[in-house]
Amino acid sequence: MVFMAAVLAGWEIQIEGNEGWAARLPTWRIEKGWVLKFTGGRPLTGYHIFMTIFMLGIIHLPLFFTAWNWQLELLLLGFYAGMLLIEDFLWFVFNPHYGIKNFRKGKIWWHRTWWGPVPNFYWFMIVAAVLLIYFGRAAI
Numbered sequence: 001m002v003f004m005a006a007v008l009a010g011w012e013i014q015i016e017g018n019e020g021w022a023a024r025l026p027t028w029r030i031e032k033g034w035v036l037k038f039t040g041g042r043p044l045t046g047y048h049i050f051m052t053i054f055m056l057g058i059i060h061l062p063l064f065f066t067a068w069n070w071q072l073e074l075l076l077l078g079f080y081a082g083m084l085l086i087e088d089f090l091w092f093v094f095n096p097h098y099g100i101k102n103f104r105k106g107k108i109w110w111h112r113t114w115w116g117p118v119p120n121f122y123w124f125m126i127v128a129a130v131l132l133i134y135f136g137r138a139a140i
Helices: 002-016 046-059 070-094 120-139
Strands: none
Touching (some): 002 046, 002 070, 046 070
């Protein structure tokens, strides 16, 4: 999980550079409307839609080698949620334009709401990852 998160963070840093959340990428974006309620107020971009589809496809590769079941699906989605959380944090750690010193409220426009030392998104993702992996553990 950490390895995949680190690779994805490095990949995204190479693509986005110092502009997070695909701010300067040549991609379509939805910046207003009801859809922003599901993105935490962040723009919905073509870049993020296709990256999500790609990563969900990658994490489901084990299904080519074993039968699908609900426990395995929960485990895979838990892995994805955990990887996404770690990847987001590592993007700041590894990105020379940000670094850990700038990982705080007010420095990152796309993380608007913070609970304590981290964006609220992190709390949702850690709970999702732990619950999904817990209920999917029977697949192991």
